[in-house]
Amino acid sequence: MSGPILEALIRANLALALAIVAVMLLRRPVRRRFGPLAAYVLWLAAPLCALVSLVPVHAPTTVMAPAVEFAATAARTVAPAAAKAPALATIVFILWEIGVALAFALFAIRQARFVRAVGRLTPLDDNRAVLRGEHVDAGPLVLGWLRPRIVVPADFADRFEGEARALVLAHEDVHLRRGDATINGLVVALQCLCWFNPLVHLAAKALRVDQEIACDAAVIERHPHARRLYAETLLSTVLTVNTAPLGCHWPAAGPPPLKERLTMLNAASLTPLRRKAGLALVVLVASAAAGAVWAANPAPALEPAVITRPDWAQKPTADDLARFYPADAAAAKAGGRATISCTVAVAGNLENCRVLRQSEEPYAFGEAAIQLSQIFRMQPQTLDGKPTAGGKVTIPILFSVPK
Missing domain, CATH: 3.30.2420.10 (TonB)
Known part of the structure; x- marks a missing residue:
């Protein structure tokens, strides 16, 4: 049982790695020409290619010679000596399972530490849907996976005033409406399953950046006059290296992602037609890549047909x-x-x-x-x-x- 699972895992990771490399090369050119949302949607190609690599190609039906018995005599089975020794595939499968469990535990510890650092959550007086943490570096962010909520720092009312406050909440609201918290949860699950693949962890970080830039673009599209204020609000945000695995963060995790987000804010707006064309092109490219992966899948082995009356x-x-x-x-x-x-x-x-x-x-x-x-x-x-x-x-x- 472990052999087929390992074979499928290796095949899926090869397809996933090739798709990640392609997306990493295309994400910035796609963002410049067709907008941040197209670059964010482009990541769909990676898990799609991994999934279709597990779908077997339909094999042509052939007629086989019969499977028969010469005599119906029972016999006691003697297990070969080689079968008693643990197979290499079983050992590798056990190591993979241990790695998955350790990766899951690591993410769970990181999430628990972050939630504990946020402290007790209380609703805002003027917006009961938004929760306020006990510390100044707790957000703003969307926290959670199954029931994500907007969490803001303790000094949210003093640090973000007027329109700046509305821009921050609009950014987090885009995360909620797009289901980004759910997407991040699925990315964490993929990181656990593919803990041995460094490209998966690299892609997870790049996807988070594209996710934030796509949200920035959505907010600016609704508030085109607030580009400068939005950029100043980003610069005034406290940078933090502690992030929640299951969450969408308003502050950047470091200067490079923040620089990318500010660069996008200075870019010229694209026409709605060009953005739609970019999304359609990205979906077409992802579908074509998935089709190519599926076509390269090995055909399933044929089982011989059984004829009850051999000659x-x-x-x-x-x-x-x-x-x-x-x-x-x-x-x-x-x-x-x-x-x-x-x-x-x-x-x-x-x-x-x-x-x-x-x-x-x-x-x-x-x-x-x-x-x-x-x-x-x-x-x-x-x-x-x-x-x-x-x-x-x-x-x-x-x-x-x-x-």
Whole structure:
């Protein structure tokens, strides 16, 4: 079970990494030409490519040779020695699970510390939907995931007055209406699942920046006369390195993101038609990338069809059984059982045979069954006059002491 999961995880991370690299290269040019919202929506391509990498390509249906049994004889199963040792895939899967648990715990600790640092939350007197923290560096931000709320610092009324206060609240309201808190929660979940992929953590930081710039653009679009005041309000905000994993922050986490946001405020406004065209182009590019990833997915393996009435052309006789009977078992007058699995060739003969199980007695009944497989012949199955092959044959054989 761990093998297929690891294979899917590796495939999804390869698709995710390629999409992240492409988005990181395109986000700034897209923002300049089509606006911040288009650059923010462009991040949709990364998880979309990861998801479609898990969808198998539809494989063409083919008719396979029958899976049959030569004898209905039960046999005790002997587990191979190699199966008892832990497989490498299982060890890697366990390490991945431990990493996911540790990453989740780390994010949970960071969130709990931030919430504890904010202190007791009380509603504002003039706006009960906004909560005020106990400290001056607690926000403004949207805090939470399932039920996000706007949280402002203790000195919010003194630090932000008049129109500046309305601009800050408008920014946080855009976060709430767009569902950015939910998006950030999904990003954290992806960081936990892909804790070993550094590109995922780098993309999470860049996405947060594009998210804030897109909110800035939405506020300026509604208040085009307030660009200068909005920039001054950003500059007067207390910069902090402590951020909540589940939250959308008004203050920047450092000078570089703040510089990007101020640069956007000085950019010329785009026409509504150009912004819509940019969004349509971004969605088209994301869909095309996802389609390319899906087309590169491996096709699922086909299972052989089962035919309940096989047509044997040749089967071993009693003389054949006696000829390949283990000598030591014959001397001890001991019987046994063995079950083999083979592939049916085009001509009806058996190939690629292997022992599934055999008696626990110290006699080579499995090897004898492999030698008997050379005698079996099956009537070739045909489809439109052409032979079909590749089916699996299961043959349990009972060995009785030769007379």
